[in-house]
Amino acid sequence: MKISVIGTGYVGLPTGVGLAELGHDVICIDKDESKIKTLQSGQVTLFEEGLPALFKKNVESGKIRFSGSFQEGIENADVVILAVGTPPDPVTKEADLKYIFAAAEELAQYLNDYTVVAVKSTVPVGTGDKVEALIRQKNPTADFDVISVPEFLREGYAVQDFFHPDRIVIGSNSQRAQKVMHELYRYFEGKTEILYVSRYSSETIKYASNAFLAVKIHYINEMADFCEKTGADIREVAKGMGLDKRIGNRFLNAGPGYGGSCFPKDTMAMACMARKAGVNLSLIENVIEKNAARKKQMAHRILEQVKDIQDPKIAVWGLAFKEGTDDCRESPALEIVQELIAKGAKITGYDPKASENARKILGNQISYAADMYEAARGADVLAVLTEWPEFKKADLDKLSSLMRSQKIVDCRNMLNSNEAFEKGFDYSCIGQTFKTVS
Numbered sequence: 001m002k003i004s005v006i007g008t009g010y011v012g013l014p015t016g017v018g019l020a021e022l023g024h025d026v027i028c029i030d031k032d033e034s035k036i037k038t039l040q041s042g043q044v045t046l047f048e049e050g051l052p053a054l055f056k057k058n059v060e061s062g063k064i065r066f067s068g069s070f071q072e073g074i075e076n077a078d079v080v081i082l083a084v085g086t087p088p089d090p091v092t093k094e095a096d097l098k099y100i101f102a103a104a105e106e107l108a109q110y111l112n113d114y115t116v117v118a119v120k121s122t123v124p125v126g127t128g129d130k131v132e133a134l135i136r137q138k139n140p141t142a143d144f145d146v147i148s149v150p151e152f153l154r155e156g157y158a159v160q161d162f163f164h165p166d167r168i169v170i171g172s173n174s175q176r177a178q179k180v181m182h183e184l185y186r187y188f189e190g191k192t193e194i195l196y197v198s199r200y201s202s203e204t205i206k207y208a209s210n211a212f213l214a215v216k217i218h219y220i221n222e223m224a225d226f227c228e229k230t231g232a233d234i235r236e237v238a239k240g241m242g243l244d245k246r247i248g249n250r251f252l253n254a255g256p257g258y259g260g261s262c263f264p265k266d267t268m269a270m271a272c273m274a275r276k277a278g279v280n281l282s283l284i285e286n287v288i289e290k291n292a293a294r295k296k297q298m299a300h301r302i303l304e305q306v307k308d309i310q311d312p313k314i315a316v317w318g319l320a321f322k323e324g325t326d327d328c329r330e331s332p333a334l335e336i337v338q339e340l341i342a343k344g345a346k347i348t349g350y351d352p353k354a355s356e357n358a359r360k361i362l363g364n365q366i367s368y369a370a371d372m373y374e375a376a377r378g379a380d381v382l383a384v385l386t387e388w389p390e391f392k393k394a395d396l397d398k399l400s401s402l403m404r405s406q407k408i409v410d411c412r413n414m415l416n417s418n419e420a421f422e423k424g425f426d427y428s429c430i431g432q433t434f435k436t437v438s
C-alpha cells in the first residue's frame with residue numbers, strides 16, 4: 001500500500017519506518033526543511049533504540065522516502081497518516097490543533113482516488129469531524145474518509161511497541177475505511193487485538209488511557225509518601241500490589257512525578273475537554289496539581305542536603321524526561337534543576353543522550369559533563385533524576401572518592417541502598433526510610 005505520513009517526530013518517524021518494514025511504500029512529509037534534508041541524507045533525527053538499523057534498511061531498499069512536498073506525498077496515497085504535534089496552548093492548556101488543521105487544509109487539494117486520512121496525533125474528541133469538514137470545504141469532490149488511529153508508542157520503546165502493540169484502535173464507522181485499515185495492519189492479524197470503534201470513542205480511548213496511567217503513577221507516588229512516614233518500603237509494596245493481575249506490575253515505579261510530551265499535556269487537555277462538556281474530572285484535576293507540586297518537593301529534598309553549605313555544588317544524573325530517550329520536553333529532571341538554579345545552586349548535569357536537548361532549554365545555566373563520574377566530581381550531593389539503567393551499575397567507591405560530601409538523593413530508586421550505606425553514603429530515596437544511617 002502507498003502510505004504518506006505527515007510529521008516526522010517521535011510518533012511519525014517510528015510509525016513510517018515500521019510501516020515500511022511491514023512492506024508498505026512510505027513517504028514521510030515534514031515542513032521542517034532541515035529535518036527532511038537530514039533524513040534524506042540517511043541520518044535519523046531523534047534517538048530511539050533500534051530505529052537507526054530499521055531506518056537504514058528501509059531507506060536502502062527504497063521502501064521509505066522523505067519529502068517537504070505535500071503534493072509528492074499525498075497524490076496516489078491509499079492512507080495519509082497525520083502525526084503532527086498538538087502542543088498545549090500556553091494560556092488555555094487545551095491541545096493546540098493549528099498544525100493538524102493546516103495539514104488537513106493543505107493535503108485536501110491533492111486527494112485524487114479514495115484516500116483514508118488517519119489522525120494519529122492526540123486530538124480532542126470531535127477533531128475528526130473538524131478535519132473532515134475542512135477537507136470537504138477545500139475539496140468538495142474528494143473521495144475520502146477521516147478516521148482516528150491513536151498512538152500508544154512509548155518513547156524509548158517505539159520500535160518494540162510498534163511491532164508488539166497491546167492493541168490497535170481504529171475509530172471509524174465507514175466499512176470502506178475499515179477495509180483499508182485492515183489491509184494496512186494485516187501483519188498484526190492474530191497477533192494483537194484490532195478494535196474497531198466509533199471515531200469519538202477512539203479519540204477518547206487515547207486520552208482516557210494516558211490519564212489513567214498518569215493517575216496510576218501519581219497513586220504510587222502518594223503511596224511512597226505514605227511509606228516514608230510509616231516505615232514500609234514502596235518497592236516491596238509495589239511488587240505486592242503488582243502481582244494482582246487486576247492491578248498489574250507496570251507503571252508502579254515511584255519517582256519525581258511524571259513528565260514528557262504526553263502525560264502532562266494530555267491530562268490537562270482531558271480536564272479542559274471535560275470542563276467544557278460540563279463534567280468534573282476531579283481525580284485528574286487533582287493529579288495534575290499534585291504532580292506539578294511533586295517536582296518542587298523533590299528540589300526541596302535535594303536542597304535540604306546542602307542547606308548548611310555555601311555555594312553548594314550539585315551533581316545531577318539524568319536530564320531526559322525518562323530513560324531511553326533524548327527528549328527533554330516537560331522533563332521532571334529539568335523542572336527540578338530549574339528550581340535548584342533558582343535557589344542559587346551550582347549544577348553539573350549528565351545524561352547519556354539528552355544533554356544536547358537539555359542545553360537548548362537550560363543553556364549555560366548548568367555545566368554538562370561527559371560522563372556520570374565527571375558530573376559528580378567535587379559535588380556536595382548527587383541527585384539521580386532519570387531512570388537510565390547505567391546509573392544502577394555505578395561504581396560507588398569511585399563516586400565516593402570523587403564527591404566532596406557523600407550524599408545521594410535518589411529520586412528514581414536506582415541505586416542499591418544497602419551498598420550505598422556500606423560505602424558510607426548518606427543515602428535517601430523515594431518511598432523508603434532508613435532507620436540507621438552509618
Ligand code: UGA
Nearest residue numbers: 151152153154155217251252253255258259260262321322
Ligand atoms: C506515554 C504512554 O505510555 C504511551 O502509551 C503513549 O503512546 C505516549 O505517552 C503518547 O501519548 O504518545 P511516553 O510519554 O513516551 O509514553 O512515556 P512513559 O513511558 O509513559 O513515561 C511517562 C512519564 O512517566 C515519564 O516521566 C516516566 O519517568 C514516568 N513514569 C513512568 C514513572 O514515574 N513511573 C512509572 O512507573 C512509569
